[in-house]
Amino acid sequence: MPIAAKKSPLRAGRKPTGKYIQPGIAAGAGLILHEVLQEDEKGYRVLSDLLRQLSGIHMPVNDKNLTLMACRLAPLFKQRGVDSYQTYLNLLRTKDSQVLHEFVEALTTNTTEFFREAQHFDLFPQVLKVIMDRKRAENSQEIRVWCAAASTGQEPYTILMTLLETIPSAVSWKIKMLASDIDRAALITASQGLYRATQLKNVNEPLLKKYFTLAENSPNPLYKVKKFLREPAVFAEFNLATVPYPFRYPFDIVFCRNVLIYFETEMGREVVNRIVNSMAVGGYLFIGHSETGMVRSPRLKMEANAVYRRVK
Numbered sequence: 001m002p003i004a005a006k007k008s009p010l011r012a013g014r015k016p017t018g019k020y021i022q023p024g025i026a027a028g029a030g031l032i033l034h035e036v037l038q039e040d041e042k043g044y045r046v047l048s049d050l051l052r053q054l055s056g057i058h059m060p061v062n063d064k065n066l067t068l069m070a071c072r073l074a075p076l077f078k079q080r081g082v083d084s085y086q087t088y089l090n091l092l093r094t095k096d097s098q099v100l101h102e103f104v105e106a107l108t109t110n111t112t113e114f115f116r117e118a119q120h121f122d123l124f125p126q127v128l129k130v131i132m133d134r135k136r137a138e139n140s141q142e143i144r145v146w147c148a149a150a151s152t153g154q155e156p157y158t159i160l161m162t163l164l165e166t167i168p169s170a171v172s173w174k175i176k177m178l179a180s181d182i183d184r185a186a187l188i189t190a191s192q193g194l195y196r197a198t199q200l201k202n203v204n205e206p207l208l209k210k211y212f213t214l215a216e217n218s219p220n221p222l223y224k225v226k227k228f229l230r231e232p233a234v235f236a237e238f239n240l241a242t243v244p245y246p247f248r249y250p251f252d253i254v255f256c257r258n259v260l261i262y263f264e265t266e267m268g269r270e271v272v273n274r275i276v277n278s279m280a281v282g283g284y285l286f287i288g289h290s291e292t293g294m295v296r297s298p299r300l301k302m303e304a305n306a307v308y309r310r311v312k
């Protein structure tokens with residue numbers, strides 16, 4: 001289920017419906033920008049190269065990406081009072097960090113849902129048991145988890161619910177989670193932990209009761225994540241294109257799902273290598289089911305579909 005996107009293109013004043021706007025319904029500024037970009041492939045390349053430099057996100061020239069770029073940038077043009085694409089390029093060239101950040105944020109895709117790719121959460125208890133055995137052997141009771149493309153929070157909260165449901169006496173274990181993303185606005189939503197009933201359709205009734213409180217009763221009720229579920233998580237901006245990764249202590253479990261697909265293969269493999277450097281030997285990595293081509297590390301052993309264990 002796509003989340004309600006914060007960067008609704010071309011529909012100012014209306015409720016955002018999602019970030020993908022079909023070419024046929026692009027209108028206004030987006031349509032004009034689309035035409036400009038279509039005529040000026042070189043200009044499009046300047047924008048897509050900059051995006052790749054800043055975030056690793058690869059948007060090769062094709063009609064779908066031209067439309068996407070146009071629709072997502074149009075609201076920024078409006079917001080910044082920019083009247084032409086050339087002026088916007090000049091603005092980007094000033095390297096103002098806020099301008100660059102807005103540009104990247106506008107072009108990220110935040111689609112996510114609770115219990116997405118549910119097979120991973122079916123496997124999770126087994127993985128956790130192996131990790132707990134290793135930790136006991138090391139005399140440690142701390143489990144460090146990294147959700148590396150946390151988007152608006154559905155994935156980190158799913159991981160935490162599954163953890164708390166699996167660990168028999170969670171109190172005796174210290175769970176620490178880093179929930180990061182390049183997109184600040186998405187992380188703000190994540191840290192607020194507010195979701196509509198429609199977004200919670202994959203969360204069963206017992207879990208909903210245990211981990212959420214009703215915040216607003218309406219035809220599509222609003223629920224808030226309970227404090228004890230949010231507490232182990234630290235939400236922080238982090239760009240996976242950063243070299244090297246700065247983490248002092250290794251992670252036992254890493255979820256980096258459905259973000260590698262936005263990178264070129266080489267970049268995706270480099271990201272996976274840096275993630276492996278940040279993991280404990282014996283730690284587990286979960287990636288998206290369509291992203292297994294990005295894993296070529298001899299330090300990783302595949303344990304299940306899109307699940308890997310660091311072996312050295």
Ligand SMILES: C[S@@+](CC[C@H](N)C(=O)[O-])C[C@H]1O[C@@H](n2cnc3c(N)ncnc32)[C@H](O)[C@@H]1O
Nearest residue numbers: 055108111112149151182183239240257258259
């Ligand atoms: C499609 S969502 C996937 C969300 C979640 N992992 C899932 O599987 O449901 C991709 C997320 O990756 C983030 N992202 C894109 N490029 C990134 C980068 N270079 N560093 C960190 N996060 C990035 C986007 O902001 C977006 O929230």
